[in-house]
Amino acid sequence: MTAATAEPRRDAIVSVRDLQVRFQTSDRRATVKAVDGVNFDVRRGETFGIIGESGSGKTTIGRALVFLLNPSAGAVLHDGIDPTALSRRQFQSHRRDYQIIFQDPNAALNPRMTILASVLEPLQLAGVGNSAERERLAREALERVGLPQEFGERYPHQLSGGQKQRVVIARALTLKPKLIVCDEVVAALDMSIRGDVLNLFADLQRDLGLTYVFITHDLAVVSHISERVAVMYLGQFVELGPTEEVAERPLHPYTIALLSAEPRPLPSSMRQESRIVLQGEVPSPIDPPSGCRFRTRCPHAQPLCTERVPEWRELKPDHWVACHFADRPNFSNN
Amino acid sequence: MGEGQPAQRKSEVAREGARPLLSVRGLGIRFKTTQGIWQATRRIDFDIAPGERVGIVGESGCGKTITGLSILRLLPGNFAGLDGKILFDGVDLASCSPRQMRAIRGKRIAMIFQEPMSALDPVFTVGHQIAETLRVHSNVGEEEARARTLEMLRRVGIASPERRIDDYPHQLSGGMRQRVMIAASLICGPQLLIADEPTTALDVTVQAQILELLRDISETSKTALMLITHDLGVVAETCTRMITMYAGEVIEDATVDEALVRPLHPYTSGLLRSLPHLSPRHGRLPSIPGRVPSIAEMPAGCRFRARCAHATKGCEAEQKLQDAGGGRKVRCWRFAELNLPGALHPPDTSASARVARQ
Numbered sequence: 001m002t003a004a005t006a007e008p009r010r011d012a013i014v015s016v017r018d019l020q021v022r023f024q025t026s027d028r029r030a031t032v033k034a035v036d037g038v039n040f041d042v043r044r045g046e047t048f049g050i051i052g053e054s055g056s057g058k059t060t061i062g063r064a065l066v067f068l069l070n071p072s073a074g075a076v077l078h079d080g081i082d083p084t085a086l087s088r089r090q091f092q093s094h095r096r097d098y099q100i101i102f103q104d105p106n107a108a109l110n111p112r113m114t115i116l117a118s119v120l121e122p123l124q125l126a127g128v129g130n131s132a133e134r135e136r137l138a139r140e141a142l143e144r145v146g147l148p149q150e151f152g153e154r155y156p157h158q159l160s161g162g163q164k165q166r167v168v169i170a171r172a173l174t175l176k177p178k179l180i181v182c183d184e185v186v187a188a189l190d191m192s193i194r195g196d197v198l199n200l201f202a203d204l205q206r207d208l209g210l211t212y213v214f215i216t217h218d219l220a221v222v223s224h225i226s227e228r229v230a231v232m233y234l235g236q237f238v239e240l241g242p243t244e245e246v247a248e249r250p251l252h253p254y255t256i257a258l259l260s261a262e263p264r265p266l267p268s269s270m271r272q273e274s275r276i277v278l279q280g281e282v283p284s285p286i287d288p289p290s291g292c293r294f295r296t297r298c299p300h301a302q303p304l305c306t307e308r309v310p311e312w313r314e315l316k317p318d319h320w321v322a323c324h325f326a327d328r329p330n331f332s333n334n
Numbered sequence: 335m336g337e338g339q340p341a342q343r344k345s346e347v348a349r350e351g352a353r354p355l356l357s358v359r360g361l362g363i364r365f366k367t368t369q370g371i372w373q374a375t376r377r378i379d380f381d382i383a384p385g386e387r388v389g390i391v392g393e394s395g396c397g398k399t400i401t402g403l404s405i406l407r408l409l410p411g412n413f414a415g416l417d418g419k420i421l422f423d424g425v426d427l428a429s430c431s432p433r434q435m436r437a438i439r440g441k442r443i444a445m446i447f448q449e450p451m452s453a454l455d456p457v458f459t460v461g462h463q464i465a466e467t468l469r470v471h472s473n474v475g476e477e478e479a480r481a482r483t484l485e486m487l488r489r490v491g492i493a494s495p496e497r498r499i500d501d502y503p504h505q506l507s508g509g510m511r512q513r514v515m516i517a518a519s520l521i522c523g524p525q526l527l528i529a530d531e532p533t534t535a536l537d538v539t540v541q542a543q544i545l546e547l548l549r550d551i552s553e554t555s556k557t558a559l560m561l562i563t564h565d566l567g568v569v570a571e572t573c574t575r576m577i578t579m580y581a582g583e584v585i586e587d588a589t590v591d592e593a594l595v596r597p598l599h600p601y602t603s604g605l606l607r608s609l610p611h612l613s614p615r616h617g618r619l620p621s622i623p624g625r626v627p628s629i630a631e632m633p634a635g636c637r638f639r640a641r642c643a644h645a646t647k648g649c650e651a652e653q654k655l656q657d658a659g660g661g662r663k664v665r666c667w668r669f670a671e672l673n674l675p676g677a678l679h680p681p682d683t684s685a686s687a688r689v690a691r692q
Contacts, residue, residue, distance in 0.1 A: 006643045053537035191392040191564065195608040195619030202618070217538065224610035224619070243615065261542035263567030265609055267591040267679055271570070277546060278539045281507045297539075 008080055012041035012158040013179055013211050014065060014098075018074035021060050023219070030286045034060040036235035037074070039312065042179070047205065047212040049226030049243065051219060051258070051291065055282055056232040059331060062181045062215045066098045067091075079178075096126060103184035105164035109156040115142070116152030119171045126175055141170040144207075145200060162193035179211040187223060198225055219262050223247045228318075231255045234293040235285055241319030251321040254294045292323070336587040354381035355525055355558050356405070360418030361428075363397075363404055371414050371631050374400050375582040379663075384525065388551070389569030389590070391605075392579035395626060398562045401579070402528045405560075406445055407435050413644055420557070421531040423525065441471040444519035448531040456501040461487075461499035464518040471522050480516035486517040491547055509540035513547070520551060527552070530562040544573050566609065570594060578602045581626055581637040584655055587663040596678040600642045603674035612677055636666070644672055 001048050005227040008015035008248055035057045042048045052074040063069045064076055067083055075082060083094055102108055119138040128134055143151060145166040156164055165185065172180055182201070186194045198221065206332040215221050222229055223243050231254065239252040250256045260276040276298045283289055289296050295305040302325070310322045361378035364371050375397035382388050390398045403409060405420055407427060420427040422443065423581050427435070439445075447453050455463060464486060465479035474482070480499070487495035490513040505512055512532060519527055530547065533541035549572055552559045561573055565593040569576050569590060576593045578586040578601065597603040604622040606612065624641040627633055633640065635650040642649070648667060655665045666672075 135612065162625070190607055191566075192393060192608050192622040193625070195621035199612070199618050199621070202616075213396065219538070220610040224613065224615055245690070257539060261539045263541070263565065263571040264546065264611060265566035265570045265594060265606065267570070267594045267677065269591070270678075277542050279543075281509050281540055282537070 003312045005329075009041050009043065012077075013079060013118075014042040014046045014213075015067070015077040015080070016040050016061075016074070018075070019061070019064060019071050019076060020073040021064055022072040025286065032285050033235050033288070034285060035064065036288075037231070038235075040070045040230060040238050040240060042211060042213055042236065042253075043228075045205075045209055045309060046227045047201075047214055047225050049214045049216070049222035049229035049331075050232060051216060051222045051229060052232030053217060053282060055234075055285060057235040057285070058217075058232050059183055061232075062100060065179075067180050068094060068100065093126075095263070096122075097111070097178045098181075099172040099175070099177040100181040100183065101165075101168055101172050101185050103187050105161065105168045105188075106156065106168075108168045109140065109164060110243045111156050113155075114152065115154050115159070115167050116157070118167060119152075119154075119174060122171060123145070123174050128175075133154060137174055138170075139292060141173045142167070143206070144173060145170040158249075161189050162197055163217065165189060165197055166200065169197075169204070175203070176208075177210070179213065181213045183215045184217070187216065187218065194221075197286075219247075219259065226240065229257065234282060234288050236293060236322065238294060238323070239321045241316070245319050247314070248311045251315055251319065251326040252294075252323050253298050253300050257297075257299075262285055340581060346617065351596065355384045355386075355423060356382040356399075356560075357421040358405070358418070359421070361401065361404065361420060362417040363400055363409070364414040365410075366412045366414040366417075369630060373582065373632070375404075375579075376417075377655070378584055380584060380587055382526065382558050383559060385552065385558055386575065387552050387559040387561065387573040388575045388577060389573035390560060390562045390577050390579060391566060391569055391607075393564060393626065395629070396579040397582040399530055400577050402445065402530050402560065402562050405528060406439050406443055408439075408445075438472075440467050440519075440524075441522040442524050443526045443528065444522070444524040445528040445530065446512070446515045446519050446532050448534050450508070450515045451503060453515055454511060459500045459502055460506070460514045464521055467518050468521045483517070486521050487514070489551070490514075490517045490520075491543070492517075505560075508536055510541065512536060513546055516547065516551070517545075520555070520557070521530055523555065524557060526558045526560065528560045528562070531564070532561070533566070533568065534563070541568075545677060550573060557559070565608065566594075578605075581628070581632065583665060584663075585635060585638070585665040587655070588658075589661075592660075592662060593610050596675045597674050598658055598662065598669040598672075599636045599638075600644050600665050600672065600674060603676060604641075606677050607675060609677075619678065 017039055019038045021037055023031060023032045023034055050058045050061060064071055078098060086094055109171055116138055119141055120134055122136040123137055139152060147166055186197050189197060213221060214226055226243050229243045229246050230237050233254050239246060239255045246255060247298050250259060257276045257278045264271060283296055291307055291311050292305040295301040303325055310324045312320060312322045315321050315327055358378055358380050362376040363374045364572055365374055378401055392398045404416060417647060418429055461483050464483045468479050468482060470476060484495050487499060492510060492513055536544060543661050545568065548559060551557060551666060563569060573590055576590045577584055580601050586593060586602045593602060597606060607620040610619060620675050622641050627637060636653045639645045639649045653665045653667060655663050658664045659671055
């Protein structure tokens, strides 16, 4: 049984099967395969991390998960159902359960609306209760993200970056979603308040039973918050497994290089001596390399890597990898 | 590089520590705003020795970028005044004429920025732009300028530079553009390179390449590096000394290892502790409560006081950047009695132990 045809797990809140998302370039002469055949399940109540560099397709996956854009091929199932098969009306109420939060709260908040008005808006659009009821729910959401009552009457420019991101989180919470896709939600925040916001995400998950898909380029963030993590390269997953496993016993050469490249705030005596510095940069997704897409930068590339696409296989329990040689002893430097 | 400078520089490096290359004293920058004059930075004191690599760290708005720009006297239009001295190789840049500054900028002090695309001119080839720097500052012919540009492109790790030299910036990737910027900044052999978040816009694997290049170039050509960044990991990998800024002031100045292992200022300690690298997975991240005071309403006394877990009576007094022994400086009167945790506390958490094992 290959991953592409696998039945969704019973605890899957989202099942992604052979997902492809293609874009036309602006001159319409070429097709960008932003996501090219990705399979995974997000389990209820977990935090699923997706890590990748710019252009890897991680943001595109996030948008496809909540149907901000439609798959070109393959399927995204929510709780086993295909939302594209729903009527327009059913779909409108269905999508409330699947929310997304972006990196820049300034772009997400209308500068001319008070904080309370911004948080009320989704409730109004969804036609929840009467106006008193909606205000109560909005104020509850603000309280839940740790903002004092008087913030409701303020405007975005009167808030700090961290506070604005809390407002955006509050707004996503008003409709009581089951899943929130978090796309680089702490990247724009200063380090001293990043921890606060990450702690808030953890609290909300515990109290409300939320499921997160956490998309980031930041290894430290993803490995702190996620139970499982997927590593993306040029539109495909190259590795997926429990965070502990991926971070400490990585199987794919790209993951190994990524972990090695991350600058660590440690004194010289504790820093690793030899690091793997990858040559070159990510090739264009318009014309990706044949066979294994990482082979052009891989320190272990063999002729086979040019000829054959590596199979997506479960090399260890729950730990998937796409590399011909991942099971060779001494391949990874662990 | 002309006028016998290389030889002079060599002798300076040999006497490292004897005389700083850059010595900033009491630097303060003021801006005009609709709400009056704002003091963006004040009382900035630090030295950079010849060939030394120093990181300036802090969060957004702490004044690290404006400090870098003020050394080159590249100040925005609403600039209202500068106090203090910026001694570079014995000359006070704060009192140089625009003409004198033009002779120094790009030649003896160069600067690179976060976004190479906005620093490169899209209508000229990269070769033209690098050679231009050289031809403005020294009397070299077109041919020699091109030859030296090629050599410099090779040095910064651009493969087949003879093919790339006539490319336009849009034909290059982000990492290559930053290499071009580094080539342009180094072509005149500056004594000091100021790099403001040079890798923030780059992917982590490309960032590793660029940091390695900066370190390597600084070591081989004895160029001092002033690296401005918010990323403590980048500083740890690249620099030997770290200057921490908060709310427009320098609050700590120590070697990177000392600052990471045993920070003396509560803010430096708080920053280190808030990094997810250093906390057990899925545990709660320590954070610094509150936010940086607004530039319009800076508190008197210690500016970190309202957020500091160790604040007490006495912190409302003005804090001086004081000598903490062993060349360290800290702007906290309680530093000697506080035993603050650094990157290694709590000892042997999974993260630090794990990294050590690798």
